[in-house]
Amino acid sequence: MKSTEHPRFTLSPYLVFVLIHSMQFGSEYLTAANKPIQLAGQDAWISVILCGIIFHIVIWMIYRILNRNETDLIHIHPLFFGKWGGGGLNFVFIVYFLLVASYQLRLFIEIMQVWLFPDLETWPLALVLLVLVYYIVAGGFRVIAGICMFSLVRHITIMSLFFTAGYFHFNNLSPILDHSLNDIIKAGNELTFPFLGVEALFFCYTFIKTPEKSQKWAHLANVVTTASYLIVIFFSLLLFNSEQLSKEIWPQLSKYKFVQFPFIERFEFIGAASQILWVIPILCFCLWASSRTFKIMFTVRQSTVLPMLLFLVFTAVCLIPGRDRNEAVQTLLSEIGFYMVYAYIPFVYIVDIIRTKVRRTV
């Protein structure tokens, strides 16, 4: 079975790098350093590398599944699990993507409410951002990839942390390998959620010009994501000790307070406003993927489904009242993500191997 899109809509393989990196390196980077450092202390960087390696294996599995079937997950599901089973799984993914979108949007609005505008209501900002998302998604997959590419500008704000070098405490890094393997693995477990995003490959596969050649770019994206998280973790370790860190909700934003320029006193304003570059690509992709799954499952026009899904996200965002609830959504999502990466993807991989074996013997 082969289903690729019209060549006019396909993308060059290198854009897989941009896309996967944008999906992986989302707003979670603000909190990513917290829990691993609580668990593994100065050895948290080992967990990051560990997690990165696991995700390389996951990407490899995803490509094996996709290359063998030469289509995306939306079409693979009914193929493997029948019309109803496959449809159900597709529906689970729609819900998953909508949840991710709601969580990311609510988190972003929360950051804005805490750091920039304490009096800001949730709904007007959500409305404006979702209209923007509609405009981008309506432009098609190429435009989404373009927004992901533009969002790479955000790395400038992370690099600005090198200006804080004067405050580094290199003593915080030693002694190395002070924690048990168990702690390190637990910390790596906490990092699964920040690393999520590779599942995007399942949905954009048919939109890549030569999908087989794009694998190296996906791996490169994972390498860059790992490196980015390493930088984030190292900055956290160098600038805070673990007691301080346990009191911070978004240590990354606090770190921007250390950055000083001759005429900008509070860099964290820029840091907070640039958060939009972390959120919009993920929102766009999630809504694109869910509306596309909808389109293929129920044979409706994507442009009619999209506003409905946006409305769903809008209501969900308005219904999540504050920090506690959003934390609950995050816990839920990280659990779903955990099972997806460590159980579901290997499961599909094994089913795929068995299917091809059975076919060959028959």
Add this chain to the structure above:
Amino acid sequence: MNSVPPLWKELSESSDFVCYEQQTNAAPLFIGYFKSLTEPKILHQHILGRLSNDSDISFNDLYHSIPVAEKEISFDWDLIQNKLLRGNVAIQYGHQSHHCILVDAAASKGRSVTISEVEFTVEGPKAAFVESLDINLNLIRKRVPFPELRIKELTVGSISKSRVAICYIKGVTNEQYVNTCIQRIQDVQFDQVTDITVLQQMIEDNSNSIFPQSIGTERPDYVAWAVSTGQICVLMDGSPLTVFAPVNLGSFFITFEDYYLPWNVGSILRLIRMTSVLFSVFASPLYVAVMTYHGQGISNVFLPTIISSRINVPFPPVVEVLIMELVIELLREAGARLPTKIGQTIGIVGGIVLGTAAVEAALTSNFLLIIVALSALASFVTPIFRMSATIRLLRFPFIFAAQLWGLLGISICTLAVVAHLLRLTSLGMPYLVPFYPFRASDLYDTVIRPPYSKFHHRFSFFRSPNPVRFDKKNANSKRDIDE
């Protein structure tokens, strides 16, 4: 006038249509032309003069005896009518036959080639296009004496019947772009297409966008360059502007003078131009955002300067900015509508007097005055007029967004503009190429203007069938020290 052929009667309702019968020995001749469109010298010396001398001449002999190259025989009334309206003289031989000899005697009245005033250059050639299509085509042909240069002529507008010419080099320009362009021009449904800027709006990919998707220039050298890189240019009779497409966003910030300066000087000037565009869009919105919401964001060194200049101003920053932006736009608009000399005076007097008075009356702060004046100045460095208008207007949504949500508003607005630019195309070519889709090999002539040895291939996004401009290997001879 009873003997006038019936079809001519309708035309003769216009007082400038001359129509009469001339008796000869063989058969009567009917002669018709528009007085207002013909050149009397050609008419009397070469056409009418011959008719009266040879009085018993046959139809064919008459046709051959007229010493004008552009003549033909036709019996198609629509063609005859069109030709008459383009300054031809129609000669009908006898009552019965509908055959007419059509002789071109069009008067070409219009200004001659002058110095370019909109896109002025210090060192480059100064000739600019004029309103006559034939002169303009001559200017292009002279610069591109290449047999593959193709010129296709079309007519647009049911009333204006404007002559439109499409120029491209066959084998260099992608045929798909040519076909799209011709198709779009043929699909235009409009009666009076007065100028190429009207046509430009009708054939662009997204006519609701404030960003132009084709470049209009008055410089023949620029057009010759564009044609040689694989772009198509469109000219129209009666319009001193030549439009070419497909274009990307970057090409709007290139003046052709960059190519006449040494590459490093040209590059620096181009960089200054591009930064000034960013400054022009973001400066006053940032002022609003910082003054309204993020006052603590400014460093202590800088803060006293701003506060002391703003201390007497009673308005919130956004009103202050809007007043000043409006004043600048007014001065600009007034300067553009008035005759040159008065316009200059108004500009200087208005600028200095209004500026100083506004600060003294505490309507605005010194600091803002500088920002607004600088950003207005910066918006004028954009060489293409339509783009410079876009840049001027683009800052207003940013100002409102900054008033609404400060820096967050500016970043949302930026993303919206980027999303819009990502969706735009020019003749189907992505607007942000070569940055998105990313083409590393095409980055050479974007932000900097490299030396000419780097121009060895055409931009791949023009999809030229012949991408090589010259052989790179032969050009770069290997040289060593002291050789």
